[in-house]
Each structure stands twice: as structure tokens, then as C-alpha cells.
Amino acid sequence: MITRRDLQHWARQPGAVIANTLVFPVMIVLMFGYLLGGAMIVPGGGDYRDFLMPGMFAMTMVFGIGATLSAVSTDAARGVTDRFRSLPMAAEAVVAGRAVADMLSSAVALAVLTGCGLAIGWHPHRGVARAAGALGLLLLLRFAFVWIGIYLGLRFYDNSEAVTAVRTLEFPIGFLGNPFVAIATMPAWLGAIALWNPLSSTASAARQLFGDPVGAGPSWVTGHAILVAVAWPVILIVVFFPLSVRRYRHLSH
């Protein structure tokens, strides 16, 4: 039911949904793909748009945290969460419903981006199975960020500045990685940060699986990109899933 409520939101506000989940990433793809893409060089060769698409996928997954955070904190601040809690329903259901809804919306966003990528000439080079694996890793990353968003939303719902701060931090996190620019082009210290960014590992893993240029020198992280792309989200989930459930229960303290 909680998931259904969000689906009803989409139905009632098609404009907002299209703008947030669809237009923005597509716009960035076109901007970087065509406007800035000409000036971009992928070290080791390869087409920039091929390099860009997996990065865009990963960035869209991470930026989804903003939507999760807003939805959770708005409900908590308005008393909707309290109302849920005063009803005879399981605490976990509220949190899980939110997670399912956000995963669905991210899956749609991913599908649209894929369509957009195909339209500008990008396509997976290494077969359907590996491409599906890449999409799986991307959704796993999103799933991790759903729990971070839920936790932060419940933690800071009465503090709109904190919510804004997190939403602002999306950008440095998004750009301090490899979605747009190859890590090999960065100064060493910056490259190290970008390399270990969870977003980067998922993007690199997706690039490998799609058969797109990875654009990074040999390093342990790049060599084990898929392993790291599984490990990072799993670590985040292991930390933030219990924290979110605990936080929800502890609203009563």
C-alpha cells in the first residue's frame, strides 16, 4: 500500500516525475555527450559517449537519494509518519514500502536512460547477460542509497537545513568520481578519492560489463571493479538498513 501511494503520486503529478527522473538525466547526457563531449578525451582510446553512458547510469542511481530523502523527511515532518505509526501495521512495512517505490522509480529512470543511450549510438558490446549484470549492479547501488536516504530522512526530518545540505552534497559526490571524466586525467590525490567513490566502482564495473572504455590506469580497484561494485553497496546496506529500521523504531524515544 505504501508503494502504491507513491505510484499514485506519479499518476497525479506526471509533470514533476518526468522532470525529476527523466528530463534531468537525459539533459545531462545530451549536454556532456554533445556540448562538452567534443573536448573530452578518454585515455586509452574509445568513444566518449560510450564512456559517458555507464557513468550517467551510476550517477542517476546515486542522485536518487535526494528523492528518497525528501519523501521520507516530508512525511515525518508533516506527521504522516506518526499517523502510520498509530495504525495497526508493521513498522517495517512503512520503510520497506518506501524502498520498493524508490526502486521502481529508479528502474524506470534506468530504462529511459538506456533508451536515450541507444538513441545516441551507445550499446552494450558484450552480450545481454553481462549487460543485465551491469544493470543489476546499478540497481544494487541505488538500493544502498535508498537506505542511506531513509536513515538521513528520519534522522534530520525536523531540520530542513540538513536535508538541503545532503541534497547539495549529491553534486560533489556525483562529480568526485568518474561518471564524466576519466580518473586517469585527474591529479593523483583527487584520483584516489574518485577511485574509491562507490559511484566510480559501479560505473567502472558497468563499463567493463557493457564493454565500454573504462578510462582508468591499472589499479587494484579497477582490476576488481565488479567485486568492489558489489562490496560497496553491500557494506552500505549492512550499515544503513539496520540504522534505518532502528531509527524508525526509536522515533518513540
Next chain:
Amino acid sequence: MVSPAIACEGLRKRYGTTTALDGLDLAVAPGTVHGLLGPNGAGKTTAIRILATLLRPDAGHARVAGFDVVRQASHVRERIGLAGQHAAVDEILSGRQNLVLFGRLCHLPVSAARRRADELLGRFALAEAGEKPVRQYSGGMRRRLDLAVSFIVTPDVLFLDEPTAGLDPHGRDEVWQTIRALVAEGTTVLLTTQYLAEADQLADVITVIAAGRVAAEGSPDKLKAMAGGDRVDVVLRDARDLNSAAELLRTQLSTEPRVDHDRRLLSVPTTDRLAALTTTIRSLEHAHIIAEDVAVRRPTLDEAFLHLTR
């Protein structure tokens, strides 16, 4: 004696160093409206949140509809409705969608939830606005929808936390009428309010709380009586006359007048309104003290409130 719909004993709750509740005792008879009245920060909302199972008390016990709010919270939740300070409804969904959503969350089957939504829209005078998104509702309509949601499964006990805060007089009247209609069906209501008029209008019994504990309890009339009986108020033209006039009335009426220098006011408690009025006018005239206004009045609940929470 009928067992109370709400009973709590020695409820305590601290937030850090702030004590929100300091041993609150409360008993509410079934089918009545009980007002919790108190200044900001007196612990009204904390009390409601504990009783509605949203918050755990640090100490003390509370039973609602016969069940313990901590150990049998899910049984309590099946029997209560809650309308908080915010209209806790979904802004994007329509009124009807909200009612169906919460009906489904109350474990009603789809068809029953839809039927109930239509019934409630009609009863809360929202039928015409049923399909509009809640964002477009007026304050009064939102509150009515909020109340309707808390009535999807007719609750044994309804908690209303400042149900008319922020509403205009028209919206407030609508909400009052709705609450009265609900009580007529046998629901017990515990409502918090800062508006004395609201408690006076709706509540059978009022508990005044201050600093987390009960300061006074009784019917609105009883509380007014606690603030003292009738008074004669005299406003003088010249503030310099206040002391001599106070002395004069003290001897003539053998009571202690309250002196308010800012308003040049003498307020004299009395049991015999007319006699006190005539004596006051006559003795002031005799002493050549000019009064601008002389009036007899009954205490308001406001005075009772100020008196009790001081």
C-alpha cells in the same frame, strides 16, 4: 463504576534535561470529551503521543481502551484515532485517495475501503472536493479530511492534538461541529487545546496541566468557580486615586480588591453582585473619586486558566 477509556498513572517523560511530564495522572470516562488544557510546553502533546503509542514513557503506566500502551500497543492502535497538530494527510493525493489508502492500511478490503471513503466524504462535507488533490483544500477542509481519516475504523478513543490550531473561525466551527457529531456516536475524545473557548465549548471535563502535572481538574464551570466568584471591576479616571479607592472598598465591602495600576483598575470579589455594585458606586461618589467604568462580571475560563497555571 465503568472502567475508564483512558487511565494513566504517574506518567513521566524527559527529553535530555527537560522534564515534559512529571507524574501525570488522568482518568477519562467512556463517551466523554476530556480537554487537556495548558500553556505551551506544559506536556500536552507529549501526553497524547504516549497515549497514542507513539512515544514510550520513562515511568508510569497508561491504559487506553483497556490495553497497556507499551505492552499491548498493537491492540491500542486498533482502537484509537489520532489527529495531530498537522493535518497528516497526503498532499498530492485526492481526498478520496487518502481515505482509501488509509482504509487499506487499516486492513479494509478494497471495496470496503472505497465504500467507507464515500461515506466519510459525505459525512465530513467533502463529497464535492473528493477528487481534488489535498493541496488545493482550505485549512478547514484539510482538518476535516484529517478527522475523517482518523474515523475510518470508528475508534473507541480519539486523540485530537490542537484540532483547530491555525484555523479561521469558520473552519473552527466546522471542526467543532464534526467533533460533537462524533462524540454523539459514543467515541471518547481526549483533546488538547490552548484555546479556552474550545475547551469550554466541547469538553465535559477539563484537566489543566502545568509543568507536566495536573494543576486542576473539573467541569468548565467548576474551574471558573475556582478562579473566584463574581467580581466588580472599577476603572478610575485618575491613577492617583487607586490606593484611596482600594482602602475605601476594602472597609466598605470587607474584601481585598485587586489593584491593576496599568489599567487603573480595581477588581473586587463579591458574592452579592448587586449589593456590591451599589455600595461601590455610592462610596466612590461620596469620596469624590471619579470612575470611568463600573461593571459586574463573571470570571472567564481565561482567568481560571491564568489563576491555575500561574
